[in-house]
Amino acid sequence: MPNIEIIQADITTIKADAIVNAANSSLLGGGGVDGAIHRVGGVEILDECKMIREKQGGCRTGHAVATGAGKLPAQYVIHTVGPIWQGGNNEEEKLLAECYVSSLELAEKLKCTSIAFPNISTGVYHFPKKEAAKIALTAVKKQLHHLTCIQQIIFVCYDQENYLIYQDIMTYFSDL
């Protein structure tokens, strides 16, 4: 079974085969983790995103696309588009879970053995952090038995609030 780890760090420093970006549907970069990934990874990542845009016109919410990782220590960046929180009645939960599932599926296709996730949608997209963490961990745990290449899954929390929430929920899960 793959190992799940929770750490507090900047995802651009993580040496996983794939790091996941909380992108927007334009794939043209933004603030938060997206801004950091493009800033540190360099223009190659944006150039690849532009090629994907030309081919398929961006990325839909809940879907994922992959590029190289430029100057980052990872091999690939998996760009997934989280839902914008609109109160909870616009399929936000389902779409957020889909982000984690489609990123794992893509990482498997790319034969990645490790993948690092940020806390998708909990920044400018305003998804409530506790709900988002429960959805993320539940979605990933449900996929574990489908994974053949991935051995390590890292949840990279940037802010301490998310880190404490994830630790709490993991403890609860392991008590079940």
Ligand code: ADP
């Ligand atoms: P979204 O638009 O999906 O909400 P954000 O980038 O605004 O995306 O925020 C998503 C999460 O990423 C937030 O919890 C934020 O604290 C976190 N974050 C911001 N910068 C980084 C970084 N360098 N590494 C990891 N996580 C980050």
